[in-house]
Amino acid sequence: MSNTEQPPFPTQEADRLFAREQPRQDFRFDASVARVFPDMIRRSVPGYTTIIPMIEVITEQYAQPGSHCYDLGCSLGASTLAMRHGLPESGCTLVGVDNSEAMIERCRHHIALDDHPLPVELRCEDILETTIQDASVTTLNFTLQFVPPAQRPELLARIAGATRPGGVLILSEKIRFERPQEQEVQTRLHHEFKRANGYSDLEISQKRSALEQVLIPETLSGHRERLEEAGFRDVMVWYQCFNFVSMLAFKPA
Ligand SMILES: Nc1ncnc2c1ncn2[C@@H]1O[C@H](C[S@+](CC[C@H]([NH3+])C(=O)[O-])CC(=O)[O-])[C@@H](O)[C@H]1O
Numbered sequence: 001m002s003n004t005e006q007p008p009f010p011t012q013e014a015d016r017l018f019a020r021e022q023p024r025q026d027f028r029f030d031a032s033v034a035r036v037f038p039d040m041i042r043r044s045v046p047g048y049t050t051i052i053p054m055i056e057v058i059t060e061q062y063a064q065p066g067s068h069c070y071d072l073g074c075s076l077g078a079s080t081l082a083m084r085h086g087l088p089e090s091g092c093t094l095v096g097v098d099n100s101e102a103m104i105e106r107c108r109h110h111i112a113l114d115d116h117p118l119p120v121e122l123r124c125e126d127i128l129e130t131t132i133q134d135a136s137v138t139t140l141n142f143t144l145q146f147v148p149p150a151q152r153p154e155l156l157a158r159i160a161g162a163t164r165p166g167g168v169l170i171l172s173e174k175i176r177f178e179r180p181q182e183q184e185v186q187t188r189l190h191h192e193f194k195r196a197n198g199y200s201d202l203e204i205s206q207k208r209s210a211l212e213q214v215l216i217p218e219t220l221s222g223h224r225e226r227l228e229e230a231g232f233r234d235v236m237v238w239y240q241c242f243n244f245v246s247m248l249a250f251k252p253a
């Protein structure tokens with residue numbers, strides 16, 4: 001590269017998107033979010049930096065030869081790359097899907113930088129419309145929470161229907177709690193986590209109102225019941241930190 005050229009995506013940017021007072025707007029996964037996303041998600045989701053490497057471990061355990069593996073709502077590809085590293089070098093097909101062009105464009109770049117022989121098929125489309133077939137491992141790492149609740153049952157039933165016996169869904173979500181007391185405590189602890197990561201009260205409150213109509217959390221029992229209704233069994237929580245959980249749901253034989 002000559003010294004007049006810039007690398008495609010220069011240094012990682014810090015998330016200051018909500019630092020200045022601004023009119024309320026619904027949160028969107030646009031180019032400005034894509035630019036700061038690694039910093040934003042790491043500082044906002046307690047446990048994210050633990051969950052990502054565990055997706056590799058889980059994928060390695062449940063991927064079946066010749067099957068398809070899906071990362072639905074792949075953003076910049078952190079969970080996709082974890083799955084890639086858990087898969088054998090050939091014999092499985094890995095697909096990442098996201099409907100944000102800004103995310104997919106950067107994701108393509110991240111995947112190209114990751115020196116690994118397994119190809120990744122990237123689709124810029126709605127996960128509600130993407131074709132899912134012959135799956136063994138499917139990941140929804142903090143994506144279902146952005147799907148309108150009315151459309152969640154059909155998506156989960158479609159994933160379950162396309163999953164081989166013994167296959168798994170990795171479902172990570174921000175949840176809400178039935179007991180108001182627990183909801184209050186866990187939400188406060190999440191906000192304290194964000195403060196400890198350098199977000200101001202203004203940033204926390206402006207982002208919270210931007211997310212209000214967009215990220216709809218459900219209770220753990222709501223998730224369990226719907227996963228079973230969709231055709232999954234043995235739903236288990238394998239990780240929880242405050243109001244952020246990750247579950248496994250298995251397709252029975
Ligand atoms: N209907 C939809 N169709 C396609 N994509 C969607 C849809 N709704 C939302 N998205 C996409 O889902 C992603 C959610 S982020 C996932 C993090 C990643 N899994 C990670 O492990 O780093 C989680 C978060 O920001 O909290 C965004 O990129 C959206 O564009």
Ligand SMILES: O=C(O)C(=O)Cc1ccccc1
Pocket residue numbers: 040041044045174207208211215
């Ligand atoms: O920031 C928050 O409060 C969240 O709930 C998590 C999050 C992380 C990244 C984008 C949107 C929401």
